[in-house]
Amino acid sequence: MTEHQLLSSLAGEGGGVSLSILHKYFGFTSFRGIQQDIIESIRAGHDTLGLMPTGGGKSITFQVPALAMEGICVVVSPLIALMKDQVEHLRERGIKATAIYTGMTHDEILVALENCIFGNYKFLYVSPERLTSELFQAKLSHMKVSFITVDEAHCISQWGYDFRPSYTEIVQIRKLLPAVPVLALTATATPAVVEDIQRQLGFREPNVKRMSFLRRNLSYSVRRIVSTREQEVLELLQEYPGSSIVYTRSRVATYELASWLSSQGISAAHFHAGLTHREKSERAAAWQRGDIRVMVATNAFGMGIDKPDVRSVIHYDVPDSPEAYFQEAGRAGRDGEAAVAVLLYDSRSMSLLRRRVEDTFPPEEYVAQVYEDVCCFLQMAIGDGFGVTREFALEQFCQAFHHFPVRAYNALQLLSRAGYLEWADAEENHSRVMMCCQRQELYTFQLTPAMERVLHYLLRTCTGIFSEYAYIDEQEMASTLGMTEQLVTEQLLEFSRRQILKFIPRKYIPYITFVQRRLDRDEIVLPKAIYADRRRELEARVQTMIAYLQTTACRSVFLVSYFGEEHPSECGVCDNCVGGKVAATSPMTDEVLVQRVLDFIAKEKVTSIVQIHFPDVPDSRLGELLHRMMKEELLPPSLT
Ligand code: ADP
Numbered sequence: 001m002t003e004h005q006l007l008s009s010l011a012g013e014g015g016g017v018s019l020s021i022l023h024k025y026f027g028f029t030s031f032r033g034i035q036q037d038i039i040e041s042i043r044a045g046h047d048t049l050g051l052m053p054t055g056g057g058k059s060i061t062f063q064v065p066a067l068a069m070e071g072i073c074v075v076v077s078p079l080i081a082l083m084k085d086q087v088e089h090l091r092e093r094g095i096k097a098t099a100i101y102t103g104m105t106h107d108e109i110l111v112a113l114e115n116c117i118f119g120n121y122k123f124l125y126v127s128p129e130r131l132t133s134e135l136f137q138a139k140l141s142h143m144k145v146s147f148i149t150v151d152e153a154h155c156i157s158q159w160g161y162d163f164r165p166s167y168t169e170i171v172q173i174r175k176l177l178p179a180v181p182v183l184a185l186t187a188t189a190t191p192a193v194v195e196d197i198q199r200q201l202g203f204r205e206p207n208v209k210r211m212s213f214l215r216r217n218l219s220y221s222v223r224r225i226v227s228t229r230e231q232e233v234l235e236l237l238q239e240y241p242g243s244s245i246v247y248t249r250s251r252v253a254t255y256e257l258a259s260w261l262s263s264q265g266i267s268a269a270h271f272h273a274g275l276t277h278r279e280k281s282e283r284a285a286a287w288q289r290g291d292i293r294v295m296v297a298t299n300a301f302g303m304g305i306d307k308p309d310v311r312s313v314i315h316y317d318v319p320d321s322p323e324a325y326f327q328e329a330g331r332a333g334r335d336g337e338a339a340v341a342v343l344l345y346d347s348r349s350m351s352l353l354r355r356r357v358e359d360t361f362p363p364e365e366y367v368a369q370v371y372e373d374v375c376c377f378l379q380m381a382i383g384d385g386f387g388v389t390r391e392f393a394l395e396q397f398c399q400a401f402h403h404f405p406v407r408a409y410n411a412l413q414l415l416s417r418a419g420y421l422e423w424a425d426a427e428e429n430h431s432r433v434m435m436c437c438q439r440q441e442l443y444t445f446q447l448t449p450a451m452e453r454v455l456h457y458l459l460r461t462c463t464g465i466f467s468e469y470a471y472i473d474e475q476e477m478a479s480t481l482g483m484t485e486q487l488v489t490e491q492l493l494e495f496s497r498r499q500i501l502k503f504i505p506r507k508y509i510p511y512i513t514f515v516q517r518r519l520d521r522d523e524i525v526l527p528k529a530i531y532a533d534r535r536r537e538l539e540a541r542v543q544t545m546i547a548y549l550q551t552t553a554c555r556s557v558f559l560v561s562y563f564g565e566e567h568p569s570e571c572g573v574c575d576n577c578v579g580g581k582v583a584a585t586s587p588m589t590d591e592v593l594v595q596r597v598l599d600f601i602a603k604e605k606v607t608s609i610v611q612i613h614f615p616d617v618p619d620s621r622l623g624e625l626l627h628r629m630m631k632e633e634l635l636p637p638s639l640t
């Protein structure tokens with residue numbers, strides 16, 4: 001008898017099986033919120049979109065049914081670190097789980113996939129860019145898949161704030177497994193994104209399970225800085241004891257603020273993406289244990305962090321999207337005890353926010369100028385450069401051509417998204433190589449002795465290097481080969497120049513690869529989907545953040561309305577609720593709203609009613625009101 005049959009026979013019916021699994025493997029006695037709804041829906045074979053806030057317990061909603069059902073659950077997840085973490089946790093509980101992701105050798109992947117076919121595995125985690133590999137698809141057809149889970153499903157939507165193109169490949173594996181249902185999970189989705197996720201994943205019928213995003217124990221507030229930001233943070237930390245995260249946008253500021261707090265007697269550490277892997281994991285662990293009270297961090301800190309007793313999340317800078325703010329603030333008070341989320345701002349905050357749109361999406365002519373300057377800097381002639389990788393130091397480039405680094409950086413991002421060049425991926429911290437010739441061809445190349453040694457090392461240590469990228473560690477290579485690291489890197493770059501292998505250096509050796517031959521600047525066009533659409537979305541998000549700073553409405557209501565929740569009730573604990581602003585500014589009656597709509601139409605030169613939108617008013621309510629206004633002929637005739 002399989003475990004699944006055993007449990008079914010013991011418990012008799014569906015809900016009982018789920019509950020006994022929850023207890024047996026995870027040690028919990030009851031489901032939370034809508035977990036059970038989601039589980040029942042996917043067990044009944046329905047495509048399901050589950051919306052639960054961060055920390056709400058989304059993992060359980062696929063892990064429990066997967067254990068109750070026969071076969072293996074395929075889980076698509078965006079971050080390798082998160083994936084490894086979950087696999088580890090499942091294994092600790094005696095559950096067979098594995099993961100495949102970019103950077104594993106061909107053999108490793110093969111072994112993992114065979115295990116899934118023959119080894120009674122219950123979970124196969126896959127990073128999205130692996131989905132299209134032939135090997136994966138071939139092996140998948142031999143697996144008995146119970147259902148497909150898409151974690152962080154908002155990544156599939158261009159309208160989401162964290163679009164990842166590789167997510168759009170998920171629908172390909174749906175085609176290979178037409179009878180298999182899909183479970184999509186996310187914590188951040190506006191109504192448009194909710195629609196889009198279901199469409200992109202080919203839902204057979206719409207099916208959304210939504211849990212209220214209101215967090216009764218979390219008090220949101222916005223504070224205008226009166227003294228200095230540091231002083232303000234210090235006072236907040238004195239006012240609210242306990243574990244804390246302070247978010248700032250600048251890496252330098254994480255360091256400076258943490259040092260200053262330490263000098264004021266508050267235990268603090270700093271965290272950002274530029275630290276070494278070891279520094280990051282040590283610091284995160286010390287904070288998690290409570291050895292360090294305050295983590296001053298950029299947004300690199302958070303994904304996968306699960307500390308229940310965080311008492312405050314303080315934002316030193318205003319984030320540029322409500323999605324990001326809600327996620328980050330939501331890391332406070334997961335244990336259900338009172339916690340605060342404080343957003344600091346000053347007179348410059350709004351203009352800084354607006355400038356962020358300009359910095360993230362500099363004018364198109366500027367982007368073309370950066371392209372031309374980069375080519376010049378790298379001495380790349382028109383028509384040359386196809387497939388060439390060059391070291392590229394942004395700082396030197398900016399100095400030489402008088403560019404403002406943030407804008408130049410974003411121009412390069414846009415150029416790489418538009419496919420003109422490849423610019424080091426900010427998330428990678430290992431170099432990768434793959435051969436781009438046949439094994440027998442290798443003997444025909446004239447190589448220097450240094451190149452030969454590097455090549456031998458690669459052939460000896462990286463299996464599968466002819467068909468897949470393999471991670472390499474230049475430091476280790478250098479010490480094994482008795483060379484300097486720089487010498488190793490130079491050889492790899494030379495191989496790459498001669499198109500013998502593809503070399504993706506780790507991110508702190510900045511590089512640029514030309515994906516196309518060098519073009520004339522007039523030929524540089526940024527597609528609407530990459531530039532104009534994205535820019536407009538960012539503008540709308542920034543606008544919503546400004547509205548959040550200014551609102552006198554309940555902050556919780558403001559935020560959850562943005563995420564499409566209808567008729568949320570006031571939290572009673574945010575600054576506006578407590579300070580009486582909400583009550584004082586009489587509830588937004590239809591009359592008030594009618595006036596707002598008319599003002600909006602006049603001010604924004606609205607040409608169609610679909611342009612009317614208020615971040616703090618649910619679309620459904622606005623829809624009803626507009627309908628009434630139309631009937632009562634309150635809208636200008638040009639709009640109806
Ligand atoms: P999410 O993915 O929604 O952010 P996780 O799945 O990581 O959240 O779960 C967050 C925390 O909640 C975890 O520590 C998990 O063990 C806990 N949790 C989940 N479901 C339950 C439950 N039914 N009872 C108690 N704790 C739970």
Ligand code: MG
Nearest residue numbers: 055058059151
């Ligand atoms: Mg999760």
